[in-house]
Amino acid sequence: MNLLKVLVINPGSTSTKVALYEEEREIVKTEIAHDIEALKKYKSIIEQFDLRLNAINYWIEQNNIKLKEISAIVVRGGLIKPVQSGTYLVNDIMLEDLRKGVGGEHASNLGGLIGRAIGDKYNIPVYTLDPVAVDEMEDVARISGLPELPRKSQSHALNIKACVHRYARENGIKEEKLNLVVAHMGGGISVAAITGGKIVDVNNANQMGPFSPERTGSLPSMKAVDLCYSGKYSFDEMKKKVVGMGGMVAHLGTNDAREVERRIQNGDKKAKLVFEAMAYQIAKEIGRMAAVLKGDVKSIILTGGLAYSKRLIEIIIDMTSFIAPITLYPGGDEMEALRDGALRVLRNIEKPKIYN
Numbered sequence: 001m002n003l004l005k006v007l008v009i010n011p012g013s014t015s016t017k018v019a020l021y022e023e024e025r026e027i028v029k030t031e032i033a034h035d036i037e038a039l040k041k042y043k044s045i046i047e048q049f050d051l052r053l054n055a056i057n058y059w060i061e062q063n064n065i066k067l068k069e070i071s072a073i074v075v076r077g078g079l080i081k082p083v084q085s086g087t088y089l090v091n092d093i094m095l096e097d098l099r100k101g102v103g104g105e106h107a108s109n110l111g112g113l114i115g116r117a118i119g120d121k122y123n124i125p126v127y128t129l130d131p132v133a134v135d136e137m138e139d140v141a142r143i144s145g146l147p148e149l150p151r152k153s154q155s156h157a158l159n160i161k162a163c164v165h166r167y168a169r170e171n172g173i174k175e176e177k178l179n180l181v182v183a184h185m186g187g188g189i190s191v192a193a194i195t196g197g198k199i200v201d202v203n204n205a206n207q208m209g210p211f212s213p214e215r216t217g218s219l220p221s222m223k224a225v226d227l228c229y230s231g232k233y234s235f236d237e238m239k240k241k242v243v244g245m246g247g248m249v250a251h252l253g254t255n256d257a258r259e260v261e262r263r264i265q266n267g268d269k270k271a272k273l274v275f276e277a278m279a280y281q282i283a284k285e286i287g288r289m290a291a292v293l294k295g296d297v298k299s300i301i302l303t304g305g306l307a308y309s310k311r312l313i314e315i316i317i318d319m320t321s322f323i324a325p326i327t328l329y330p331g332g333d334e335m336e337a338l339r340d341g342a343l344r345v346l347r348n349i350e351k352p353k354i355y356n
Contacts (some may be wrong), residue, residue, distance in 0.1 A: 005069055006342045007124075008335050009056065009115055010076040011107040014039065016052050018059055021339045025268035028063050029335060030058070045105050046113075060118075067122045074342035075111030075130020076334065079103030082153065084136055085161050085199065086353045087129040087329050090116055094355040095127075103133050127352060129341035130157040134140045136198040141292070143196035155202040156304070162340070163301045167327060179296050181289045181324070183282055183316075185306035186333065187255060188215050188243075191282065193289040201292045203285060206243050213255035213306075216246030217281065224319035248274060257309055264311070279312045283319035290323045291348055297324035303332050 003022050010017040014036055019029035032055050034048075043050050060067065075090065078098045088094070090112040098109045108131070115126040134157035142150045160182045168175045176196040183191045188205035189212040203209025203217075212219040219242075228238055241250070247257045252263075252276045263271040290297050300320055306312055308329040317326050344350040 003072045004343060004346050006068050006339050007065070007067075007073045007118075008075075008338045008342075009073065009111055010338065011052060011105050011110045013176070016056065016147050017335060018056055019335045019339070020063070020065055020102065023343070024339070028065075032057060032059060045109055046099060046101070047108055049110060049113055049117075050107045052110055054115055054292075056114060056118070064297065067118065067124065070122065071123050071346055072342045073115045073119045073124050073126045074338045075115040075126065075128050076108045076338065077128040077133065078109035078111055079106050079159070080131060080355065081126045082133050082135035083131070084353070084356065085130050085157060085197075087127050087345050087350055090119075090126040090128055090356055099331065106132075108132070117322050118222075123317050127342050127345060129338065130161045132157060134161075134199060136200060137202070141201040151208070152204055153202055154204045154206060155192060156184040156186070156188070156197065156205060156332075157190075157199065158334055158337050159184050159303060160190060160194075160199065160202075161194050162301050162332065162337035163329050164197070165315075165340070166329065167301060173298075178302045179293045179298050180298055180301055181286050181299075182234070182284075182301040182303065183286055185282060185302065185304040186332075188212050189217070189282060189285075189304075189306075191285040191289050194290040195293060201289060209285045211247040211278060213248045213257060214244055214246060216242050218249070257306055257312070261311060262308065267296075274317060275311070275348070279315035280319070282312075283316045286316070286320045287323070290320075295323070299327045300324050301329055303329040305331060307331070325356055 006021045008019045013035055016032045018026040018032060039048060078092060080097050080103055094112055098112050099110060105186060112128060119126040132154050135153040137153045144151050163182050164175055164180060168178060180194040182194060189210050190205040190207060192199045192202040203266055208218050227285055229338050248260060252260060252271055260275050264275060300323060302313060307328055345352050
């Protein structure tokens with residue numbers, strides 16, 4: 001019996017993570033760093049295609065990877081049209097939407113394009129799963145106070161769904177019978193209500209919910225309008241303040257939670273207050289999502305890089321453990337989550353979905 005081999009490609013803003021797995025066993029994994037000055041020469045993300053493809057092909061050659069033996073390629077999902085969660089075949093329609101950037105421009109848009117460039121040459125199927133564009137929200141959750149500004153689902157769906165798969169597997173419960181609240185806590189924070197295997201509500205990690213190490217989360221709307229029209233900031237500068245330079249960065253000048261905790265240990269009262277405020281807001285968002293599930297919550301799952309922080313976790317547990325038991329899945333390996341999605345399809349546990 002031939003073992004299944006999966007090639008994983010995950011483009012980020014300044015690097016591309018690549019890995020080869022034989023079944024669940026990691027054969028080789030690398031983060032290819034791209035020269036920042038070289039990247040600046042490109043006017044758009046899509047123009048980086050050749051640079052990144054060449055770097056990956058060189059890595060394949062250096063590691064003596066025989067592409068003819070690869071069972072599937074799986075890539076990080078780009079900003080495509082809203083989709084249901086699951087594993088998708090990267091088809092021509094998806095490729096066109098990635099090129100056009102129908103959901104916006106992001107390095108992850110290159111994943112499908114690079115994957116197909118390699119896969120087509122060797123007749124290897126290419127998949128993606130649970131992109132940021134996953135949208136399973138109920139209609140009632142989409143309504144905001146302005147009809148021009150409906151709430152949109154954008155979240156850390158890949159890790160959120162990976163946690164749901166893991167919890168169901170470890171507890172012997174079918175996903176469609178689970179009600180969970182999952183809080184992914186990293187550079188951005190997504191808190192999702194899960195029922196019937198679907199993300200039925202979630203804060204938009206770029207615009208709403210708790211502030212995070214580098215994002216503002218929800219803001220006082222009138223004050224935000226005043227700031228936009230104050231003349232102090234351009235349109236691009238305001239966008240950067242909201243995503244990238246908001247949250248802990250704005251208050252403390254760093255997005256590194258470990259640095260903030262060191263400051264707290266050294267008696268920095270402002271750092272302590274800001275850090276506790278972030279935990280407080282995460283706990284409040286968990287309570288909101290528990291209300292979506294009418295209090296019927298099997299477990300609250302805390303995941304992402306911030307879930308390694310004992311101080312943060314203790315505050316959240318203190319505020320939310322009355323709702324449901326807490327499950328900790330610190331970190332969140334996107335590469336393994338992508339691998340597992342491809343393996344579920346290859347093992348006929350899950351049928352690939354068709355993007356249209």
